[in-house]
Amino acid sequence: MKYVDEFRDVELARALGTQIAALAEPGRHYKVMEVCGGHTHTIYKHGIEAHLPENIELVHGPGCPVCVIPMGRVDDGIAIARRPNVIFTCFGDMMRVPGGGGSLLDAKAEGADVRFVYSPLDALRIARENPDKEVVFYAIGFETTAPSTALTLMRARAEGIGNFSVMCNHVTIVPPLKALLDSPDLRLDAFIGPGHVSTVVGCRPYEFIPADYGQPIVVAGFEPLDLLQSVFMIMKQLADGRSEVENQYGRVVEYDGNPRALQVLSEVFELRPYFEWRGLGFISQSALQLAPAYADWDAELRFDVPGVRVADPKACQCGEVLKGVIKPWECKVFGTACTPETPIGTCMVSSEGACAAYYNFGRFAKSSARAAT
């Protein structure tokens, strides 16, 4: 397929792998975190680690929106979905995330009208077509997704659609990065920056990483060669003793992002004082809520929600996986009690989750590598 195959050329991947290996100092262990779940997916699917020397470790970060939603917020959504006269809409992956008392899919099986959509604009369309129903959209995602929710709310307001509301769970990327950098659990050498978040926010928000923490960050695309090239750029920076924000994904990402999208976000949303992240705990100013001008479309104000904090299941180690402290296969229930079909933790639900990505692709590479030795 044109414009895909070019970025998956195995010869080029090998060439890049050789050059990366040449830059890696023997005896030094490099830890590079890919922030974004999309990158985690690419790494396992395409076996990127096979092209890297053993002393470069890719650590999976918290950039999977489904994975970071705490159980209490899932329960809040289910409470709304179970109300009579409500059509509850969400993205597909969200339906399978277990809350304290089952998932949205379970609620649907028990009779709640839960529908999955690919776009909040489709949820708004459902509201237009069902004026006698309350249509709620369960919004999740980082800055990549928040503009679509913002535009939907602006259209709802302009058209005066009163039977539509949004339960906002949008999160922002910089606060968890700061939390990880300040965490004593994890000593990282560099970051692979999220590509599509950066189409919206640009590269400027990451400047604190080299400035305050002295670590390189390279914003990367999602094809295998994009990732390998990003690792090369990181290794080059480390070898040169530089730490900068670099943009490997120049074919899409502008350094200043999309100013119009940022304008829309600032009009519709404001920062929450704090928000709970699965595995990372409460992080201040790390999520978005609807601005007062959009309060009429705020599902949390329109409906009573329990708002109760629910602890993760004891067996689940998603928190450690999300922080990159352990690898997916090091979790006690990985691949046994917790599988994509019957997930216990969020990381096994979304295909961007590190556990699901590893379960679907990586375990075969690992088992065949073991068989070869």
Next chain:
Amino acid sequence: MTEARELPVIDPQSYGAVCAVVDGCLTCGDVAVPVTVVEEGEPDAICSDDHGTRGSVGVELVAPVRVGERLLIHGGVAISRLQVEGQQYGGEEAAASATARQQYGGEEAVASATAEHLRQKK
């Protein structure tokens, strides 16, 4: 002989039509889908993905758009335009810097440009 079944009709008014990706998180993550504008419009344009599926796309954030332009969409909304020329590139000496200067919508194959670059490096 079995009768050929009709393919399901995809509703072109659906914003989700062109958001379905082959793999990856098709919903909320950092995945975005490259599409081509086939019918201009604002706030919605009709776009086609690389498999030929058409659907509505909210284009307020990148408007105005023209037929043939390549957009990157996420959640039914265009968040970026795929650049055709004049790529930005932050790195100075990356081995395969040509890959970063290419684009999904460009004419030249990335592989050949990158291979050439690597040959020159040798």
